[in-house]
Amino acid sequence: MELSEYFKLVQERVNNCLKEKLKSLPSEPSELKEAMEYALLLGGKRARPLLVYATGSAFGGSKRNLDYVAAAIECIHAYSLIHDDMPEMDNDMLRRGHPTVHAKYGSATALLAGDTLQALAFDLLTDANCHLSLDVKGRMCACLAKASGFEGMCGGQALDLKAEHQHLPQEQLEKLHSLKTGALITCAVQLGFMASRYQEAYENQQTDAIANAMGLVENPHMSRDFKCLSDYGKKVGLAFQVWDDVLDVAGDSAVLGKTVGSDESLQKSTYVSLLGLEEAKSYAQKLALEAQECLKPISADTSILKQFAQFTVSRDH
Incomplete structure (x- = not known):
């Protein structure tokens, strides 16, 4: 299947799951619920949910179970965007071509919407x-x-704020982004694997398989697959961020749906400021190829994951 077609399937499934969950919530407080819906359903690539589905499906996971896992990680991503856009962080007024949540609903409601979406993620993961x-x-x-x-996204965001008006060396910049962007992308493939392999072990009531799946005893095949996927996630997550830096300089605000040049205005260290535009592009493409190499030892069908790695460094938004 082509990646563009798979994206459409993912968007339909995860959006339906999110709508179903939101519909199940009480109607009051109405403005908070409206702000949550606005943040969750106002577009977006659904890149992290795609990684959940692509990994879980490759290992035979149930799509219905994967719906909740994918929706959970999208809630975390959406909450992070709400908070990231607020005046205390990047103070952005445009997201996905529309006013940011704090611009539309005010900072207090935006803060609560982000907090509630974070909690909703774990509600989804534990849904009956x-x-x-x-x-x-x-x-x-x-x-x-x-x-x-x-140890992930929030820690990376704190390092990002601290790094404003500084010029970080590449090693520190990569550490920052491995937390801020890479950790959640890596988590997406890990959760997809967990929701499929652990499910298989439990359904078959295989005590040894359960222990192996959870890493309680040595299992070279399963630990190898998990490590390969984790390495892939780290590489593709870094490629994603490097390309975001490229787009912040060379992208089109109308296509991106957000203001171009915001990193430069905040004097943030970026791969473009560190390496130059063309070298940053080359580095992102190198990382995408390395990510695809990480998948070679896995016997399952990882074609969508390979296509996604290439997508990260060819997208226009």
């Missing part, structure tokens, strides 16, 4: 209609919490 064991759900919650918290 997601037919995975409580142990598996707990492990997925731990994975997502780490990737989005101090």
Whole structure:
């Protein structure tokens, strides 16, 4: 299947799951619910959900279970964008071609909407209609919490704020972005794997397989696949960020749906400021190729993941 077609399928599935979950919530407080819906359903590529589906499907996971996992990670991403756009962070007024949440609803409601979407992510992962064991759900919650918290996205954002008006060396810049952007992208492929391989082990009631899937005993095949996927996530996550830096300089605001040049206005260290535009493009493309190489030892069909790696460095938004 072509990646563009797969994106459409992912968008339909994850949007339906998000709408279903939002519909199940009480109608009040109405403005908070409206702000959450606005943030979640106002477009977006659904790149992280795609990685959940592509990985989980490659290993035989149930798409219905993957719906909840993909929706959960999209809630985390949406909450991070709300907070990232606020005056205390980047103070952006445009997101996906529309006013940012704080611009439309005010900072207080935006803050609460972000907080609530973070909580909703874990509500989705533990939803009774997601037919995975409580142990598996707990492990997925731990994975997502780490990737989005101090040792992941939030920690990276703190480093990003600290780095304003500074020129970081490449090693420090990559550490920053491995947390801010890469951790959640890596988590997406890890969660897809967990939701499929752990499910298979539990459904077959294979005690040894369950232990192996959870890394409790040595299993070269499963640990190899998990490591390869994690390495892929790190490479593709960094490629994604480098290309974002390219687009912030060479992109079109109308296509991007946000203001071009915001990094430069905040005097942030970027791969373009560090390497130059053409060298940054080349570096992103190199990382995308390395990401595809990480998948070679895996026997499952990883064609969508390979296409996604190339997409990260050819997209226009």
